[in-house]
Amino acid sequence: MGGRRSPSQGHMGTPQEQQACxxxxxxxxxxxxxxxxxxxxxxxxxxxxxxxSCQKVFASHGM
Structure with a gap:
């Protein structure tokens, strides 16, 4: 059973993406x-x- 990761809750993106923002x-x-x-x-x-770099993270997640 995996962790409860959904796009709308929990950490946003990968560690690299978090670092970017x-x-x-x-x-x-x-x-x-x-x-x-x-x-x-x-x-x-x-x-x-x-x-x-942070704008790219949001764009890659369709936000």
Whole structure:
């Protein structure tokens, strides 16, 4: 039985993808750190201001 991984909950993407967005998360979503779902929403709201590497992560997940 695998872990309960779904696109909408839990960690977003691979460790490399998380790394790509870590700086942006700390910059734009500091209050939400520790709550992956909230950070993901926060990053989506600031999408136009994200680094290119983080924008690619969201694009690759169809967000």
């Amino acid at each position: 870590r700086r942006d998360a700390q910059r734009f979503s500091r209050q939400q750190l520790g709550d992956d779902g909230a950070v993901q929403q926060c990053l989506q709201q600031n999408r136009t201001r994200l680094s290119k």
